[in-house]
Amino acid sequence: MRNVTLMEAWRRSVLVLAWLLVMAVPLTASAQVIPSAQVLSRAVQDAYEKFKDVKEGATADYIPELAKVPADLFGVAIVTARGDVYTAGDVDYAFTIQSVSKPFTAALVMQEHGSADVIRDKIGVEPTGMKFNALLATQVIKGVSVNPLVNSGAIASVSLVKAKTPEERFSKIHRFYDRLAGDKLSVIEDVYQSEAATNQRNRAHAYILQVSDRIYSDPMEAVDVYTRQCSIGITAKQLAVMGATLANSGVNPITRAKVLDSKYVPKVLAIMMTAGFYDESGLWAYTAGLPAKTGVGGGIVAVVPGKMAIVGFSPRVNEAGNSVRAMKAIEFISDELGVNLFGSGR
Ligand code: DON
Numbered sequence: 001m002r003n004v005t006l007m008e009a010w011r012r013s014v015l016v017l018a019w020l021l022v023m024a025v026p027l028t029a030s031a032q033v034i035p036s037a038q039v040l041s042r043a044v045q046d047a048y049e050k051f052k053d054v055k056e057g058a059t060a061d062y063i064p065e066l067a068k069v070p071a072d073l074f075g076v077a078i079v080t081a082r083g084d085v086y087t088a089g090d091v092d093y094a095f096t097i098q099s100v101s102k103p104f105t106a107a108l109v110m111q112e113h114g115s116a117d118v119i120r121d122k123i124g125v126e127p128t129g130m131k132f133n134a135l136l137a138t139q140v141i142k143g144v145s146v147n148p149l150v151n152s153g154a155i156a157s158v159s160l161v162k163a164k165t166p167e168e169r170f171s172k173i174h175r176f177y178d179r180l181a182g183d184k185l186s187v188i189e190d191v192y193q194s195e196a197a198t199n200q201r202n203r204a205h206a207y208i209l210q211v212s213d214r215i216y217s218d219p220m221e222a223v224d225v226y227t228r229q230c231s232i233g234i235t236a237k238q239l240a241v242m243g244a245t246l247a248n249s250g251v252n253p254i255t256r257a258k259v260l261d262s263k264y265v266p267k268v269l270a271i272m273m274t275a276g277f278y279d280e281s282g283l284w285a286y287t288a289g290l291p292a293k294t295g296v297g298g299g300i301v302a303v304v305p306g307k308m309a310i311v312g313f314s315p316r317v318n319e320a321g322n323s324v325r326a327m328k329a330i331e332f333i334s335d336e337l338g339v340n341l342f343g344s345g346r
Helices: 002-032 036-050 064-068 099-114 117-120 135-140 151-159 166-181 189-196 200-211 220-230 236-247 260-277 276-287 322-335
Strands: 075-079 086-087 292-294 301-303 310-313
Touching: 036 075, 036 086, 036 322, 064 189, 075 189, 075 236, 075 301, 075 322, 086 236, 099 117, 099 151, 099 166, 099 189, 099 220, 099 292, 099 301, 135 200, 151 200, 151 220, 166 220, 166 236, 189 220, 200 220, 200 276, 236 260, 236 301, 292 322, 301 322, 310 322
Parallel strands: none
Antiparallel strands: 075 086, 075 310, 292 301, 301 310
């Protein structure tokens, strides 16, 4: 009798062990899918070498100061969800974050309001299929300001950051970015002044939003805070840490600080996937298959959930306002590493 009980206990512990092993397989597998240091460092170096001589596109000049940025700069960076860093080229040059800022402010708004619904209900989450500053999109789609990654939705997003003054609103955004990057970021004042003097189109967006009750602070104050936000200086390496914080479910993998509640990460990535490249978002999903965000400063951050962020920086942008070499570099790396979210096709 006693022997049977021992046998039974042994049988049960074997079963429990087997069950634990089965449960551990996906965990181990997902931890292992971050490619090795050798593979990541090679992918970054190869992307840099392959595209360093590409000259397509031109520096954005509708913000006059941006036309002065040296066009040949080129940097590629990967930061993993474990906090490992791989870089090539000009990854320590601070360029203006521009529209790459937009998903991060949307994340802050979700967190401050305690719900992702605020973005869906007060701004919208539909891609426009139009340019990032198309007034037509802001006018045509009624009830919402389109999505937080085009200019009108991004200005509305800024207006939803809870604050009593524009200074407090900007400071909240700035500090949030500092925590995402794990570093102290600064506004590039010349670019801010240059855009502030020439941003009549963004002011038009804000007034259109105001007449249809789709902006939630003083419209001109929101445009000014948005312009400052876009003028924050960031390096490719710092931007990759911001992206890796999203890849790591809201925890900065370098500082280990919990910056964003993990429940908002899929929402932020969803809008990046569908609208991160404006009228080229479909093409981007078709080629790289990763949620990403571009900016006219030449930066692009792509996120591989649970694994890493991939950043390209190169100031020459195409007609859609997306950096040509950064796109090529990220597409290449996505393909090399087989991290396209829709499958590697291999
Ligand atoms: O509002 C603007 O036009 C700029 N501050 C940002 C635009 C931008 O980065 C478009 N993205 N590729």
